Amino acid sequence: MELKPKRFLVLDDQLVLRKLISRQASFFSRFAVDIDEFSDPAEALRSIAEGGYHLIITDIGMPGMNGIDFIKNVARLGYRSALLIISGYDGKTLQTIADMSANLGIACARFLSKPYSAEAFVASLNGIFNEMERRAAPAASDVESLLAELSAESFRLEFAPVRALSSRKLVAFSLTALLLRDGGRLPLEKLLELLSGRRGASPAALEMLVERVARLLQDTRSACGAEECRVDIRIDEACLSADNVFDHCFVALQQYQVSPASLGFELADGLNRRSDGLCFENIAKIKYLGFRLLAGGFGQGSLTVSNLFRLPFDQVSVPMETLQWMRALRGEEPAAFQMLRSFGLGQAEVCATELDDDDAVSVARAMGCTQGRGDAVSLVVPEEELLQEIAAVPNGSPASSETPV
Incomplete structure (x- = not known):
């Protein structure tokens, strides 16, 4: 129709x-x-x-x-x-x-x-x-069945590979969605949105996902010797305002002998003075425990420049829409993100997202991004193919950040 x-x-x-x-x-x-x-x-x-x-x-x-x-x-x-x-x-x-x-x-x-x-x-x-x-909000009536499905672990995970834009070497994986028992696909941002109205649901789901990822990382290390595989997981303010959630994540990684540096938390929401004090405590705890902290959606939503000044981000994700907007204002400029150095962020720590065609990849490289994810970089990978994706990397070890342009 x-x-x-x-x-x-x-x-x-x-x-x-x-x-x-x-x-x-x-x-x-x-x-x-x-x-x-x-x-x-x-x-x-x-x-x-x-x-x-x-x-x-x-x-x-x-x-x-x-x-x-x-x-x-x-x-x-x-x-x-x-x-x-x-x-x-x-x-x-x-x-x-x-x-x-x-x-x-x-x-x-x-x-x-x-x-x-x-x-x-x-x-x-x-x-x-x-x-x-x-x-587009999921139906609130689905919350109970979703929570039951999470508890029973009757779902699979889907990952988007993050690659170096010049060599296409694997850098990390970004957890993008849950593949549900009924065949449906639930993007991670929709999951957070659906659970945000239920007190304690978002942090509980995060702990379940971290434990599942920890088991996957242990399995891939045992199978192909990959020591530095990194997975990034999106979080929101509901996750940050929960007590002890990142301590529990740390314990889960220890249980499977996975380094905290293998896990990055991508912050979807900005923080301000009205945010719960626990949010700031948990930001500090993420860094103290050895996890990575990522800024999601630079130029969009509530992650403002003031957040970049105040919060200790290890990486900034920049959507294609922001890159197009910056190019329209400044032209193609490889040093477009040079300003991030004043926030303590190296140029190699800028990852372009939503790269869905070759033109988008060209724009990202022209604007100085060294990493990227999207269909033009690599198609999404269900968890059962994660091992195969990692095994294809030379020496079984994903690349670290490339030298800045």
């Missing part, structure tokens, strides 16, 4: 710019798109009130009702989907407006600074719909 087109609303007081946006949307091949164009914010609001829009694209500097007031009125109407702000204001100002939009309840708010390329526009659309798909 053919999918219904996505409905976009475009608001800009200049006819030429409205037509340009509509034309650029025609390059977006992921979905068929229907576009309604408006020059008057009041008329746009009347159409939004009728419902049905998947994305609103708006300018900020308009006569009469400005874009900020328009966005506030959009939120008052109950619109909760996606917003793309296109304006000539500077990036920091537009980021502030996007943050305002998110705080008003709009699920996904992004921006583009004029001038921008058609490529950057399409990349923004892809990023928006990627985020919307990730946000």
